[in-house]
Amino acid sequence: MLIATWNVNSIRTRLSQIIDWINQVNPDIICFQETKVMDDNFPIEPFEKLGYSVEVYGQKSYNGVAIISKIKAENVKKGFYGCKDFDQNIGIFLDQKRLISAEINGIKIINVYVPNGSSLVSEKFRYKINWLNCLASFLDEQEKKGQLICLMGDFNVAPSDLDIHDPDKYAGGIMASEIERNALNNVLKERLIDSFRIFEKNKSDWSWWDYRNNSYELNKGWRIDHIYISKELSSKLKSCVIDSSPRENIRPSDHAPVMIDLNLNDINVDFFDIEDDFFEI
């Protein structure tokens, strides 16, 4: 099962590029961020024609997330819910459409667009840290239910200096600060694993390149888009790749898609083996 995440920076502007990429790669599930469109104006039909169901949670001009899936998405939820200690002021996090979740194939798919935060002295930075703390609480509740989790999206945090093209230049700044890394680690705790780092212990690959300063041509990027999975799923993980090819398109998104291949077939094989044994008896 191929599961991808992609900050497309406007679903409508990028639509033909996205369809081209789907036709090449044929993912089962894609989580989009920065769709930048209200739900009524989301281009649902092009995805339905390719066999996907579409779940959207958008707003005007900014933010916006969506999940498209070839497998039925159940228990679709928009925004945070059931976050301990955050219930009273959860409204400030629901104004901005940054999270959508669903259960697909028995796995809780959580698609997030974490606030950028602007700079460490900004009010937006406080919002970012509070948002991540609310996400941690949200995951605590999922963990209590025993859910297998796949948490992905644009986190706007480089987890380590390996994930920045020039870590010295950006040390301690936005997307690289200890405060943000600690907040991210508090979301992950010991329960979620960075799919990319299972395969690449020391490699630097980027998922985002600034539009300015010829950053892509100079390969000056960051790895800020991530797919985290429950550690119980790690033995099912076959690959994790960042596909930078769409970044070479004309008028590209500034982000590249990230994709994992999760081998859930052997779960079904085990199931059918038991069935066969049963009938042989």
Add this chain to the structure above:
DNA sequence: ATGGCAGAAGCATTCTGA
């Protein structure tokens, strides 16, 4: 240190992003 590039709204320019 600042701006550079891009999208949306909407028609000149501002706001936001990372």
